[in-house]
Amino acid sequence: MAVHDLATPAVAWYDANARDLPWRSPDATPWGVLVSEVMLQQTPVSRVLPAWLDWMARWPTPSDLAADAPGEAIRAWGRLGYPRRALRLHECAVAIVASHGGEVPADVDELLRLPGIGAYTARAVAAFAYRQRHPVVDTNVRRLVARAVAGLPDAGPTTTARDLVAVADLLPTEPELAARTSVAFMELGALVCTARSPRCTDCPLVAVCEFRRSGAALPAGPTRRPQRYAGTxxxxxxxxxxxxxxxxxxxxxxxxxxxxxxxxxxxxxxxxxxxxxxxxxxxxxxxxxxx
DNA sequence: GAACCGTGGCT
DNA sequence: TAGCCAAGGTT
Missing domain, CATH: 1.10.10 (Arc Repressor Mutant, subunit A)
Structure with missing residues (x-):
């Protein structure tokens, strides 16, 4: 149960401070939103931006991508990392053509059946492309809620079901406003309530943040196990x-x-x-x- | 739940 | 500099 209204200040902050990203444009298609969400899985915005623009110019619809070779998707993926995402995006396009008449489905359960689309991405597409009310829980939102609501320095291990309920409680009833709240929470987590150096003085939630109120400091050490890469x-x-x-x-x-x-x-x-x-x-x- | 799956910028 | 870090998903 939400003690404070986080949505109102978060949305007001978002309206004044959000980055102008092309997949957030009213002109962005559901396909464009889906592609952006997959590219943004573990890859920073700055690197996704040019790749997304190229991708959408080349394959503006799922049908365009489905008609091309999967190898071309892998090639166009370039150095975004985790290239299986490119393959899955191609499989996704094929499935959308085969089972959904070439249109990205708007239903969360149908989105979840698509390859490479999990709990986060399915709800992100439903919320951001179709303006539905769903809890959209990524690492930023989990951290933001852990701090502002639970008063913890960081989110614990993911517990998807619990996270979804907790975040759903924070969303306004009206779907369009709920969708704006979801993107506002994510942006706030990405730009202000960051992992290592949160900018609390710039945070619109500072007055209601439980972690701030506790007066505790962020632990110094790493919050998760380092992931070795060299030589793997x-x-x-x-x-x-x-x-x-x-x-x-x-x-x-x-x-x-x-x-x-x-x-x-x-x-x-x-x-x-x-x-x-x-x-x-x-x-x-x-x-x-x-x- | 834990391990695995890329890459490059930042501190 | 070496390690931290970035809008997850699958097995």
Missing amino acids: DRQVRGLILAVLRTSTGPVPRTAIDVVWPDADQRHRALTGLVADGLVREVGSDRFSLPG
């Missing part, structure tokens, strides 16, 4: 995929061998990429992006 299979997969992205046709295994010294790890990474559908073996010992 993920790095090797990335190096291999970079070779395939930048070549027009299939490449021989020898072109892949040069990216990493350890043959065992190279093999594991390449096998994994093929298993994931990100790479295809064509002919003998030649590899390419999936056609």
Whole structure:
């Protein structure tokens, strides 16, 4: 149960301070919103912006993407990271054409059935593209609510069901206003109520924030386990995929061998990429992006 | 629930 | 500089 009204000050702040992002434009299509949400999964806005503009110019509708090769989606993904998202976005477009007449579904349960669309993204699309009232809970919102409502320095481990109920309680009844509140919470978490250095003096919720009221300080240490990258299979997969992205046709295994010294790890990474559908073996010992 | 899945900018 | 960090999803 919400003790304070967080929505009103958050929306007022958002109206005055929100970034002008193209997927928030009234002209943005549901497809544009969906593409932005997938690209923004774990990738910062600054890197998504140019990729989104290119992507939408090339594939303005799900049908356009579905008609192209999945490998082209992986290529256009560039260095946004987690390239399986590109493959899933392509599968998503195919499913939208096959099952939804080429239109992004507006129903959360139908969105959840699409590949690569989980609890957050499904509700984000329903709220931001279709202006529905849904709790949209990302890492920013979880942190904001943990602080402002629960008085904790940070959100604990994700407990999706509980998070959804807690955030739903904070939303106004009227759907359009609820959708604006959701994007306002996210923006506030991204720009003001940040993980390490929250700018409380600029926060519209400072008067009602329970963590602020407690007078406690943010713990110094890391809030989650560091994720090693150098030397992992993920790095090797990335190096291999970079070779395939930048070549027009299939490449021989020898072109892949040069990216990493350890043959065992190279093999594991390449096998994994093929298993994931990100790479295809064509002919003998030649590899390419999936056609 | 934990591990895995990329990448580059920032401190 | 090495580690932290960024609008998650899937297994």
